Every structure is written in structure tokens, then in C-alpha cells.
Amino acid sequence: MATVATGALLWQRYQDWLYYHPGLGVYLDISRMRFDDALVSQLQPKFVKAFADMVALEAGAIANPDEQRMVGHYWLRNPALAPTPEIATEITTTIDSIAAFARQVHSGAIHPPQGGKFTDLIVIGIGGSALGPQFVAEALSPNPPPLNIHFIDNSDPTGIDRVLSRIAGRLNTTLVVVISKSGGTPEPRNGMIEVRTAYQAQGLDFAGYAVAVTGTDSQLDRVAAAAGWIARFPMPDWVGGRTSELSSVGLLPAALQGIDIHGMLAGAKEMDIATRTPDIKTNPAALLALAWYASGNGKGEKDMVVLPYKDSLLLFSRYLQQLVMESLGKEDDLDGNKVYQGIAVYGNKGSTDQHAYVQQLREGIPNFFLTFIEVLNDREGISPEIDPGVTSGDYLSGFLQGTRQALYENNRDSIAVTIPIVTPQTVGALIALYERAVGLYASIVNVNAYHQPGVEAGKKAAAVILQLQIDVVKVLQETRISAPLTLSELAIKAGAPDRVEAIYKILRHLQANDRGVTFTGDPAKPGSLRVAWVDR
Numbered sequence: 246m247a248t249v250a251t252g253a254l255l256w257q258r259y260q261d262w263l264y265y266h267p268g269l270g271v272y273l274d275i276s277r278m279r280f281d282d283a284l285v286s287q288l289q290p291k292f293v294k295a296f297a298d299m300v301a302l303e304a305g306a307i308a309n310p311d312e313q314r315m316v317g318h319y320w321l322r323n324p325a326l327a328p329t330p331e332i333a334t335e336i337t338t339t340i341d342s343i344a345a346f347a348r349q350v351h352s353g354a355i356h357p358p359q360g361g362k363f364t365d366l367i368v369i370g371i372g373g374s375a376l377g378p379q380f381v382a383e384a385l386s387p388n389p390p391p392l393n394i395h396f397i398d399n400s401d402p403t404g405i406d407r408v409l410s411r412i413a414g415r416l417n418t419t420l421v422v423v424i425s426k427s428g429g430t431p432e433p434r435n436g437m438i439e440v441r442t443a444y445q446a447q448g449l450d451f452a453g454y455a456v457a458v459t460g461t462d463s464q465l466d467r468v469a470a471a472a473g474w475i476a477r478f479p480m481p482d483w484v485g486g487r488t489s490e491l492s493s494v495g496l497l498p499a500a501l502q503g504i505d506i507h508g509m510l511a512g513a514k515e516m517d518i519a520t521r522t523p524d525i526k527t528n529p530a531a532l533l534a535l536a537w538y539a540s541g542n543g544k545g546e547k548d549m550v551v552l553p554y555k556d557s558l559l560l561f562s563r564y565l566q567q568l569v570m571e572s573l574g575k576e577d578d579l580d581g582n583k584v585y586q587g588i589a590v591y592g593n594k595g596s597t598d599q600h601a602y603v604q605q606l607r608e609g610i611p612n613f614f615l616t617f618i619e620v621l622n623d624r625e626g627i628s629p630e631i632d633p634g635v636t637s638g639d640y641l642s643g644f645l646q647g648t649r650q651a652l653y654e655n656n657r658d659s660i661a662v663t664i665p666i667v668t669p670q671t672v673g674a675l676i677a678l679y680e681r682a683v684g685l686y687a688s689i690v691n692v693n694a695y696h697q698p699g700v701e702a703g704k705k706a707a708a709v710i711l712q713l714q715i716d717v718v719k720v721l722q723e724t725r726i727s728a729p730l731t732l733s734e735l736a737i738k739a740g741a742p743d744r745v746e747a748i749y750k751i752l753r754h755l756q757a758n759d760r761g762v763t764f765t766g767d768p769a770k771p772g773s774l775r776v777a778w779v780d781r
Contacts, residue, residue: 264529268515269674270621270665273529277649278614278658280539285525288538288689292531295688296523302684304328308695309485316695317481318488318680322514322673332481339479339493340506346476347500350420351391355475358453363420365412366392367440368498370424371399371432373567374458377490377676378424378498380564381509384557384672391503392420397436405439416447420501424458424494426480428465431707437465458493485695487568488680491673505669512673520681530681536660537588537686540614544586544690545573550606551592553618554645557667561618562592565679572683572694579691586692592616596644603648607655615652615659617645622666713741714751721762721778729765729775752776 255276264273302308305328308316320326324333349355353362368378375398382394395408412419421440425433444451457469457477469477478493489495491513496506520530541547549569551562574587593601595617606613623638631637649659662678664671687694720738724730730738732752736745749771756762761781766774 262526262532264527264532266516266519266529266674269512269671271516271529271671271674271678272661272663273532274661274663275532275536277653278536278539278660280535284539285535288535289525291689292525292534292685293523295531295534295685298688299521299681299684308693310693311696311698311701312482315483316485316488317483318485318491319517321484321491322510322517322677332483335479335481340496340510343478343493343497343500344506346478346497347503350501351503357418358450359417361418363392363418365415365419366394366498366501367397367408367412367419367421368394368424369397369421369433369436369440370494371430372571373486373489374424374426374433374494376487376560376564376567377495380560381490381495381499381504381672382502383560384667385499385504385669386502387504392501394498394502397440398432400432400435402439405436409440409443416444417449419454420456420475421451421454422456422458422497422501423465423469424480425465426460426463426482426486428459428463428468431704434465456497458497487571490564490676508669509673509676512668512670513677514673515670516674516677517681520678530678530685533660533678533682534686534689536614537682538689540658541588544584545588546612548589548591548613550613550615551590551618552595552598552615553592553620554595554641555618555620555667556594558618558620559594561675562590562594565592566590568679569683571697571700573687573690573692574699575692576699577692579693584690584692586690595648596641599644599648603652606657607652611657613657615649615657617649617659617661619645619661619663620665620667621663710747710751713739713744713747714755716740717748717751718755718761718778721776725778725780729777731775732771735776749774 259274259276262274262276265271302316303319303326305315305317307313315328317327317332320332321336324336327333327336346355350363356362368375370378375396379396379398386394395411397405397408409416423433423437428434441451444454452472452474455469455474457465457474458480459465459469459477460482461479466477478497480489480493484492484494486494491510499509500506520528522528525531525535537549551565553559553561569588569590576583576585578584578586606615619642623636623641628636628638631640649661652659662675664675684694716739717735720735724738732745732749733742736742736748739748741748752762752764756764759781761778763777763779764774768774
């Protein structure tokens with residue numbers, strides 16, 4: 246009887262907290278998150294403020310104090326909301342030009358310098374300029390796509406070589422899209438230079454294959470204009486990288502893949518309307534923010550594990566990892582207090598992870614909550630029966646429901662987001678849902694979701710290391726005919742006596758790549774090493 250009673254209570258709670266969007270066919274179920282009405286009442290004033298904050302954001306308030314800029318990704322799918330007619334025109338003009346450009350590439354009107362059609366596409370970006378396009382390409386690319394897509398999203402030479410090797414023999418029919426708002430971000434700049442070098446090595450004029458997505462009059466914009474690249478598309482300064490998928494950053498690669506970008510925008514617009522509702526229970530983004538707050542005590546005390554039960558949504562967890570962690574991971578709140586906020590995100594896909602880390606989720610440290618992503622439609626066409634009356638899709642659905650129930654029975658909370666099918670509309674809706682949820686949650690925990698000082702600090706620290714490398718190599722080259730130096734001696738000569746460890750690691754890297762550095766001594770005892778420069 247106790248089991249029956251518990252089941253009835255859960256069924257009632259499910260009905261009480263289920264959200265359904267009839268236009269999109271999206272369900273959101275937070276009933277298996279253990280929060281009570283008292284918490285909802287306690288948070289009500291914070292949500293009133295959060296809803297007001299979102300209204301101000303969409304009206305054009307300065308949201309990124311570091312750069313004194315607005316945050317307007319919501320305008321991308323509804324230009325009428327833009328604060329000025331000029332911004333609205335920029336949005337619609339860019340979308341139209343992207344769609345026209347993709348049609349011309351597909352038809353061959355825009356083609357490689359030697360004629361024919363483009364067969365492949367390299368997208369060079371970093372962070373949101375790569376994660377969003379990768380997620381969407383994996384989720385929505387037709388089979389076969391009009392262009393085979395490849396990504397360079399790191400400064401790893403081996404990774405770049407691997408991408409280029411995949412298109413060996415087709416470089417002369419490969420279009421390259423370089424994405425960088427400023428043009429000075431190291432990873433896309435490095436990738437662009439590496440790829441340009443590969444084209445030059447084959448006697449190809451890189452400009453005849455290159456397209457830029459960048460800020461107007463940025464460093465990259467000027468390079469592309471001077472060299473005569475095929476096209477340049479603007480990346481507005483009021484769009485941040487992690488919310489840029491529905492800007493030119495994501496729309497151009499998607500359109501070139503033959504993906505319906507207008508469908509993505511329409512799905513996002515419809516979800517935006519739903520998530521503007523100033524009521525917790527009827528606003529799906531507010532429900533997500535409530536559930537996150539309840540699970541982590543408003544302090545991110547539990548990780549978010551994302552499990553999409555659909556292969557095409559494999560990269561959704563990686564996409565959300567940046568969106569959530571870069572937006573919410575803040576040392577200071579808006580009042581300058583040290584709060585160390587954030588929610589850690591990880592995940593892969595179901596049911597694969599039922600044979601991987603779900604064992605720990607079920608019986609190990611309860612330091613997480615799950616988000617199950619369910620897709621109702623199994624496939625196009627009829628599925629064969631695996632067992633009498635049971636298909637492989639039935640198994641997948643059973644694994645999801647069974648795993649969620651088993652976890653809940655062991656006091657592991659979860660959220661379920663259900664979409665009818667993976668389409669441009671539903672993917673756009675998912676993007677918009679989580680963008681708004683992050684904004685609302687940030688408001689109720691009093692942090693700024695739209696700047697990233699920690700990322701900028703890492704970039705500045707890397708620049709210091711690279712300058713130190715230049716200084717150290719200069720000293721070595723100037724003393725090449727002298728006796729080898731100890732690391733401490735070299736550090737003093739380079740004007741960095743307190744950076745011996747950093748200098749050692751710089752030199753170890755140069756030596757491993759045959760870059761003129763030679764060591765003598767025992768590698769197990771770095772302090773005993775002597776270093777010299779050898780001309781190559």
C-alpha cells in the first residue's frame with residue numbers, strides 16, 4: 246500500500262509541476278526535484294526581480310560592465326525588439342545575406358577559384374564560436390550534407406594536422422569560415438594562419454576560399470578586406486560568444502550545411518515568448534532556475550549532469566557546459582561580495598552512460614542532479630521489432646524511464662526535458678530555453694551572467710608566458726657562444742628571477758620540438774640542468 250500511495254503522490258506532483266508548450270511540443274518535468282512550496286514562496290521576490298532584470302536586458306540595458314555593452318541575443322530571433330531601428334536592420338540584413346550566400350555556394354554561383362563547387366567546409370573558432378556550430382551540425386546536418394564540415398577549435402598542431410589530413414586532395418574545393426569577434430583571439434587567429442599556410446603550400450590563394458565572421462572594423466575584418474576574402478559577415482558587439490549560435494556565428498555554418506536557419510530562429514522566438522511570462526510555474530526557464538537553485542542550495546553545491554537520449558544531441562552537454570559555467574562561474578556577486586558561484590556541468594549521452602558513470606550516480610557521492618533530454622520520435626519510418634512488440638526505440642525509452650526511477654529511489658534528483666523530434670525548431674527552442682534559464686538563475690543568485698573576467702585573466706596570463714619565452718630565447722641566443730647557463734642564471738639574465746619554473750617549462754617545450762634549446766644534466770632534477778642555444 247505504501248508503494249501505491251507513493252506512486253499516487255508522485256503522479257500528482259508530476260501533474261502539478263509539468264510544463265507543456267503546445268506550439269513546440271516541449272515538456273519540462275521538475276517533479277523529481279525535491280523542493281517544497283516554502284522554497285517557492287521564499288524565492289518569489291527574487292524571481293520578481295529576475296523577471297524585471299530580463300525586461301531591462303531586452304530593452305538594451307548595459308549588461309556587460311567590463312566592456313560597457315548591451316547583451317541582445319534575444320533580438321536576433323525577433324528584430325522588432327531591438328532598441329534601435331539600425332540594430333533591427335542589421336539583424337535582418339545579416340540573416341538575409343547569410344541565406345543568400347549559402348544558396349550561392351550550394352548552386353555553384355560562389356565557387357572555388359578554379360571552378361566547380363565547394364565540397365568541404367572548415368570552421369575555425371573557439372568557445373561559443375565553435376561549440377554552438379558543432380552542436381547544431383551534429384544535431385541537424387542532413388545526410389549527406391551539401392558540404393562536409395570540419396572544425397578547428399584549438400591551437401593544437403596535431404589536431405589541426407588531423408583536420409587537414411581528412412580533406413587531403415580536396416583543399417582546393419574547401420571553403421574556410423574564420424570566426425572571431427576581435428580577430429585577436431589567439432586560437433582562431435592561429436588556426437587561420439595554419440590553414441592559410443596549408444593553402445599556400447599547395448599554391449592556392451587563401452583569399453579565394455576564405456570567409457570572415459567578425460566585428461566591424463576588427464583586426465580580422467581589416468585583414469579579410471585587405472586580402473579580398475570572398476565575404477565578411479558582421480558579429481555584433483552586443484552578442485557574447487556563448488549566446489552567439491543564433492547570430493552569424495552559428496547561422497552561417499548551419500546555412501552552409503543546408504540547415505533551416507529560419508526554423509531555428511522561429512523555435513527560439515517561440516520559446517522566448519514562453520520564457521518571458523512573469524510567473525514561475527508557467528515559465529519553463531524559471532522552472533529550470535528554481536530546480537537548479539533547490540538542488541544546489543543556491544550555491545551550486547551539486548553538479549548538473551546532462552544526458553540526452555539521442556545520438557544527434559551528443560554535444561548538447563558540451564554546449565551547455567560553456568553556457569552555464571562561463572555565465573554562472575563568478576567569484577564576486579553584483580555587490581562585490583566573495584560568493585564563488587557556479588554550477589559544474591558534464592555529461593555525454595544515454596543509454597551509453599548507463600554502462601559508464603551511471604553506476605556512481607546511482608550509488609556513489611550524491612553531489613549532482615541529472616537532466617534527461619528525451620526525444621519522443623525514434624526515427625523516420627517504421628522500426629523493426631527487436632523482441633515481440635518491442636523496438637530499439639522502446640528500449641531506449643525504457644532505459645531513460647528506468648534509470649530516472651532507479652536514481653530517484655536512491656535519492657538522486659532529476660529534471661526531464663522532452664521534445665517531440667530533433668528539428669531546427671526544437672533545437673532553437675532548447676537553445677533559447679537554457680539561455681533564459683541561465684539569465685534568471687544568475688539574477689536570483691545575484692551574479693552577472695554576461696561577463697567572463699576569469700577567461701580574460703587566463704588570456705592575459707598566457708600572453709605573459711609568451712612574452713617570457715621571447716625574452717628567454719633572446720638571452721640564450723645572445724649567450725650561445727658562452728658556457729651553458731643554469732635555469733636560475735638564465736632567469737636572472739632574462740629579468741625574471743622569480744619565474745624559474747615557468748622558464749623551465751617553456752624551454753622543455755622548445756627542446757621537445759627541436760626549437761634550438763639543448764639541456765645537459767639529469768631531467769629528473771630540473772634544478773641541476775644547464776641550458777644552451779644551438780642554431781638549427
